[in-house]
Amino acid sequence: MRKYIYLLLLCAAVISGCADSSSRATSVYMLVDCSGTYTSELKKAKAIVGYLLGTLQPGDALAVAKIESGSFTEKDIIAKVTFDKRPSVSNNQKRAFQKKLDEFVAAAAKGSAYTDITGGILQGAEFLNETGAGKKYILIFSDLKEDLAKGLIRDFPIRMDGVTVIALNVTKLRSDNVDPREYTSRLDAWQKRVEKGGGKWRVINDLERIEKILE
């Protein structure tokens, strides 16, 4: 009889151990460039967030943050949420998130003077690791031209284990048109930096293929 009780307890332990919710969850941290040259692209960013809200499931997490002069701070997070396990509550959270983002886009008028992408990525990686999700994505909606304010130290390796970094809508600058090598070298530099940190790198410029973001 005692043998059966032990067996039953073992089964219960195995089942309860299997019931993990975090490892299969997806966390997305989206960085939106709010520097002077990129503010006009915010409507596209809103569409991407809309897609993410429609795709992410209960239990997943989403945060949208802006890239400004010094982005390694929680203050730059526009909205963040971990969706509830219940679909009905999760839907309400999504509505609230969308409302917050609408308010931000409506209020955004003036771009920042500098662009601290590295700080934003560091902040994003920290957020993603805290969620403990199985799939972690950082979406960078920017031209990837980093312009750091004087005194900021960002030239060090960043730890990106298990994080997929996706650069979205990387627009070509005027200088890129003069020398396209500048554009490719900019992308290559970011790819090397991410891959060196243990992350994966992808670029999606065509927003028609938006559904490939979370593949």
Added chain:
Amino acid sequence: MSFESLIFMPNHPTLSVLIWAGGLVILLYLARIPAHHLLKSLSRAVYSAMRLGSRSIQSAIRHLQQRNREVLLAAGAETVERLTEREFNRVHAVVKQNLQEYPALHRTMADLTNRIDEDYKQSAEVPPSPAGWVNAVDSISKITSMGDSLTAKIMGEIKKGLDQDHKKAMDEYRKSGKRRHELLNKMMPYWRNLVQAMEKTGKTITGLQDRSSVIDKRMTEYEGILAKTDKAERILSSSSLVQFAVSGLVLLIAIGGAVVNFNLIALPMSEMVGGGSYIGPFKTSHIAALVIILVETAMGLYLMESLRITRLFPVIATMDDKLRHRMIYVTLTILIILAGIESALAFMRDLIAADMQALRQSLAGVENAEASSRLIPTIGQMVMGFILPFALAFVAIPLESFVHSARTVLGLFLIGFLSILSFLLRLIGNIVRYTGELLIKIYDLIIFPLIWVERLVRGKEQCKIATTKEGAK
């Protein structure tokens, strides 16, 4: 080692090859007997192993056939027993319903017959009694007339009296005739009742005769099964295959129903157990939905067992009737509750789906279009959610047939597979055996010049021996 390295006379490559070939032939000739032994041993070893394997499989096939036959006959016997039992139950029901009233019926019929008999007796025509005055008339008629008025007067009085008596007698006779007719008229309903009672009894007896002929047929089948005849086995085997195919098809339909059921309740279950948690590689909500469906199926199984429609669990079949009835009520109640839950979940699913649709539209920046009529699909889903558990409950019937027929059908498939395997082993063994013989022939063909020389030398030696023997003689 390349081909060029074998050519030791670069100027005469053909000669080099020929020398090599000659050397090889000599070597092969020298190794002829051991090589032959080796090839023979190898081919025989493989042939024997394959044959042994084939024999073992054949033995296994025989065992399997025997077992399959026993299973088939046992299953057939059980089925016929059940059918016969059902026929006996029907006979019992007929006897209980109709013939248990037979004593009362018999009494009724006897009463009716008595009454009819009495009435008949009463209705019998009684001839009017001869009047006493007939003799008086006869005596008076002998009196000679005296021609006087007294006699005439007496005679007139007598006539008058006679007429009055006659009239009275006739009236009495008519009255009694009328009474007889009335009695006969009263008999008619008794006759009708009697005829009806007889017809009813006749029908019952005919029904019993039909049942008895069916029982006879079943008993003949049963005797065939008990005698283990080939005919009975063939019939049972084909019946088993048909059962397997039909029940398999019905089970597939039931699985389709279960899938629809699953999709109805999987989404709303995420509202209860959470949409983001997993057990192993599966979502907890999906497992919860599956568990509900499986519990419904299990309740259906128990219900069918309790109703004695199926006999998958001997414990339930042999249960006390009172307990079994309780089990029927319990399983049916649980099934109704689960059907209600499913119906509610289907309603919830509709609400969640509508909410999601509205959210997607708002995310896409589209105005929320008012649904024209969501009532009909909602009601449809709810009704489906309520009915499907009961439909799933009936899966027990094809499941029982499938389980029973699968035993023999799988046995047949296994026999077929083993037969093919046995044939292949024999085939491989024979191929290896004849390949060994062929290789020996090819071997001899390669070294045929030396064999030819050997035979020549042996022939001369034999001639010499023969000549020496003749000389000695």
